[in-house]
Amino acid sequence: MTYRIFLTRLGNGLLVLIGVAIMNFTLVHMAPGDPAMIFAGEAGGGDETYVEQLREEMGLDKPLVTQFAIYAGDLLRGDLGYSFRNQRDVASMIAERIPATLLLTMTAFGIALIIGVVFGMLGGWFRNTLLDRGLMIVTLVLYATPLFWLAMMFVLLFSVRLGWFPPFGMQSVLVPDAPLERMLDIGRHLVLPAFSLGLFYAATYARLMRASVINVSNADFVKTARAKGVPGGRILRVHVLRNAILPVFSLASVQIGQLIGGAVLTETVFAWPGIGRLMFDAILQRDYPVILGVFLTTALLVILVNIATDLLYRIVDPRIETSAGS
Amino acid sequence: MLNKTSFTVTRRMALLGATALLTLPRTTLAQTGPVEGGRLVLIARPEPATLGLGLNLQAPTIYVGGKIFESLLTYTTDLEPMPSLAKSWSISEDGLTYRFELQQNATWHDGTPFTSADVVFTADDMMRSSHPRWKLLAETYVERIEADGDFAVTFTLREPFSAFIYAFELSSLPIMARHIYEGTDYRTNPANNAPIGTGPFKFVSWNRGQSIELERYEDYWDDSAAHLDRVTFLVIPDAASRETAFEQQMVDVLRPGDVEGFVARRLSETDDVVMTTMGEEFYAPHAFIQMNLRKPPFNNLKIRQAVMHAVDRNFISNNIWFGMAAPATGPVSSRTAFYEPDVTPYPFDIEKAQSLVAESGLSGDDLKVTLTPLPYGQQWDRTAEYIAQQLTQAGLDVSIKGVDVSGWAQALSTWEFDLALNYTYQYAHPALGVARHYLSSNIIQGTPAANNEGYSNPEADRLFAEAANSVDPEETQRLYTEVQKLLVDDVALGWIFEMRSPTIYRDTVNEVVTSAIGAMDTMKATWKAA
Numbered sequence: 001m002t003y004r005i006f007l008t009r010l011g012n013g014l015l016v017l018i019g020v021a022i023m024n025f026t027l028v029h030m031a032p033g034d035p036a037m038i039f040a041g042e043a044g045g046g047d048e049t050y051v052e053q054l055r056e057e058m059g060l061d062k063p064l065v066t067q068f069a070i071y072a073g074d075l076l077r078g079d080l081g082y083s084f085r086n087q088r089d090v091a092s093m094i095a096e097r098i099p100a101t102l103l104l105t106m107t108a109f110g111i112a113l114i115i116g117v118v119f120g121m122l123g124g125w126f127r128n129t130l131l132d133r134g135l136m137i138v139t140l141v142l143y144a145t146p147l148f149w150l151a152m153m154f155v156l157l158f159s160v161r162l163g164w165f166p167p168f169g170m171q172s173v174l175v176p177d178a179p180l181e182r183m184l185d186i187g188r189h190l191v192l193p194a195f196s197l198g199l200f201y202a203a204t205y206a207r208l209m210r211a212s213v214i215n216v217s218n219a220d221f222v223k224t225a226r227a228k229g230v231p232g233g234r235i236l237r238v239h240v241l242r243n244a245i246l247p248v249f250s251l252a253s254v255q256i257g258q259l260i261g262g263a264v265l266t267e268t269v270f271a272w273p274g275i276g277r278l279m280f281d282a283i284l285q286r287d288y289p290v291i292l293g294v295f296l297t298t299a300l301l302v303i304l305v306n307i308a309t310d311l312l313y314r315i316v317d318p319r320i321e322t323s324a325g326s
Numbered sequence: 327m328l329n330k331t332s333f334t335v336t337r338r339m340a341l342l343g344a345t346a347l348l349t350l351p352r353t354t355l356a357q358t359g360p361v362e363g364g365r366l367v368l369i370a371r372p373e374p375a376t377l378g379l380g381l382n383l384q385a386p387t388i389y390v391g392g393k394i395f396e397s398l399l400t401y402t403t404d405l406e407p408m409p410s411l412a413k414s415w416s417i418s419e420d421g422l423t424y425r426f427e428l429q430q431n432a433t434w435h436d437g438t439p440f441t442s443a444d445v446v447f448t449a450d451d452m453m454r455s456s457h458p459r460w461k462l463l464a465e466t467y468v469e470r471i472e473a474d475g476d477f478a479v480t481f482t483l484r485e486p487f488s489a490f491i492y493a494f495e496l497s498s499l500p501i502m503a504r505h506i507y508e509g510t511d512y513r514t515n516p517a518n519n520a521p522i523g524t525g526p527f528k529f530v531s532w533n534r535g536q537s538i539e540l541e542r543y544e545d546y547w548d549d550s551a552a553h554l555d556r557v558t559f560l561v562i563p564d565a566a567s568r569e570t571a572f573e574q575q576m577v578d579v580l581r582p583g584d585v586e587g588f589v590a591r592r593l594s595e596t597d598d599v600v601m602t603t604m605g606e607e608f609y610a611p612h613a614f615i616q617m618n619l620r621k622p623p624f625n626n627l628k629i630r631q632a633v634m635h636a637v638d639r640n641f642i643s644n645n646i647w648f649g650m651a652a653p654a655t656g657p658v659s660s661r662t663a664f665y666e667p668d669v670t671p672y673p674f675d676i677e678k679a680q681s682l683v684a685e686s687g688l689s690g691d692d693l694k695v696t697l698t699p700l701p702y703g704q705q706w707d708r709t710a711e712y713i714a715q716q717l718t719q720a721g722l723d724v725s726i727k728g729v730d731v732s733g734w735a736q737a738l739s740t741w742e743f744d745l746a747l748n749y750t751y752q753y754a755h756p757a758l759g760v761a762r763h764y765l766s767s768n769i770i771q772g773t774p775a776a777n778n779e780g781y782s783n784p785e786a787d788r789l790f791a792e793a794a795n796s797v798d799p800e801e802t803q804r805l806y807t808e809v810q811k812l813l814v815d816d817v818a819l820g821w822i823f824e825m826r827s828p829t830i831y832r833d834t835v836n837e838v839v840t841s842a843i844g845a846m847d848t849m850k851a852t853w854k855a856a
Contacts, residue, residue, distance in 0.1 A: 032729070032732070032733045032736055033730070033732025033733050033735070033736050034732070034735075034736050034739075035732075037735055037736055037739045037772060037773070038731070038732050038735055040458065040772055040773055041735050041739075041773055041774055041775065048770060048771050048772045050458050050461075050772065051739075051771075051772035051773075057513070084513070085375045085376075086375050086376060087375075087376055087378075087513060087514055087515075087518050087519060088519070093534070096534055097534070097535060100535070152566055155566075155567070155570055159570065159574070160570060160573065160574065166576075167567060167570045167571065167574060167576075168560075168562055168564075168567045168570070168571060169536060169537075169560065169562075170536060171533075171536065173365070173367060173537065173558055173560070173576070268563045268564050269564045269566070269567060270564075270567065271536075271560070271561060271562045271563060271564065271567055272535075273533070273534065273535025273536045273561070274535070277535060277563060278535070280563075281372060281373065281563075283730075284730055284731055284732065285375070285732070286732045
């Protein structure tokens, strides 16, 4: 059954991907700015003939429909295109950036989930207490704080003032040779960007989790458990948490895309060499193949995470499997 | 025949030393000489798309590529030519022949000897197809380029062109390796991302999004240069992070534009930090308001005069650019050859601007314009806001149209603008960096570095042409003086300020700015105190 659902989701995902490719192509080409002109400008200026020559070399002289047909043909062959500007395959450009972005976003995602769930659970379970109020004020502040400002404050406090963590980059200039030292070096660089990206989402999850815990706590099966004398900790762990966390999973799966979007800012402030920055630079330079490649890869990531969440959902809450089956 | 102007390495080196002593900012004087070794950490901003200098002339490509590649010449801060890959040169009396004697012990970073064939290939083949500025110059003026043996090259011009001696700077004619590029597609050659040059530092690695690593080229032709072991360029896209990196001593040098002016001012007040506004003499960036002269209201001279009177150039220089700018008086920078200060002044006078707008006879929608700012950071944004405010006060109806760099370039390149902020590099000589903005023949689409405003005056065309061909310096000055007065009277553009962007570095770093292109140059003389 799970296998069938997986295939269905995969099929749906493929349709979404095709839609995304068409939409991206159209939107990117509608944006003002001509890659050939930008390239000519960077080469020190050039006349119309030179710009036309560049446009021809970039394949931009053909009708838009023809350009799309070429793009679609390349995609079917698994070719994301060639960046004329960077003189490199788009796939290799993305491939070398993906690990950094995944490391950042997944760490941030983990931080957001752990903090969000723990804060929300405590707030909901001990609702209307001082602890609850304190935690909710913290989450409200985090939620209301712009991501870039939080990032800069982190740098000022933990890097400039306290000197605990490096202010930017993914590795030190003198990269340690030993694998363990290298991992620790990357880990130290990861702390500030991951927390500044993760805390914003942690606030969202905490508030949702709190509401969900309160809601589930009032459910009949929890009252029954209490009446049967089940200890509070066990009720929370087995009955409340498992049910209350489902909405958080739902939201988290949807927010993965936003998380990658948020990574653009975080990667810029912390000079993190990920896909977000690649996308930002490519947009500024109107590097169409890179923009399209990054958009498509991001969409693919979101689709895959959503499928994974769907499957995880069924593990956490077997009732969904039954309901889908019936 | 070829003895009119002859220079030798010794004389030029002496000149360089004297210039450096007289004009450069304080350095670590306790040291008796350069310290060998060490790592210099710089910032690549934004990350270069490629390191193929000559194919991409973005500032970061020149900054990084400038340590790897060289041209035939470089220039002192007084704009005197100095040796680089050419050890000496001479110009014939008729101004038609330029002969360069080349360094005989220079090699490419893969060990292949550097010869005149590389120069001929670069100038006559590669750059003609890939470098639009050189292409235009070569097609207009160069009759032929010939090698004379392995270590001499002669450029023969069709007509005299006194600015030609300034065409041999890094970004104008970087010498590329014939054995790497000949017979290949220049733009897709793998060497563009792993370059092989003749410069003091050779390419080691490029960790995309993070850093570019160079190391000393042990066989560099100048035994007395290249003191640093390593040069590292960190990719730091955010301005606040660049500031932090410098303050945390993770970066040694900030080149012009790495931080905003107000940050530069603050950093310069730190004890162990040196700031200089020297090292931009060759480019002499010159900022202006570009007005579209093809349509109302800017096809009306009185409106253009009103713009000049409405904008307080001193205020912009001192308050928005924090003193790192000087008011511009006309089309030529005071740091460029043949500058003429005695032109019609347009003092700040808002009432005069208002009356000029009234006298123009224009009203209503004719005075409704959009201003396209240059999207290069906060100071440009503030400049645009100030100008919009002043012009509104003068009687125009100005709205700001914010775009990114691509949108800005497209607006100017296709003439779809009313008012736009822009700046130009002057390349040491009006014939190279100034005339292109005013010549009728350069009213072309496709680049924001042309006569985008649509100014056309046969007299200006004639004066620029005659000045470019003149070999007599006095006559050249007379012609350039005349054309500057004419352009200022016509208000062909609204010149605002000369940028004096700072280079900032720690006082342990020495000889950062040794030429007219400052930190963009090879840094072969740069060293770090132990």
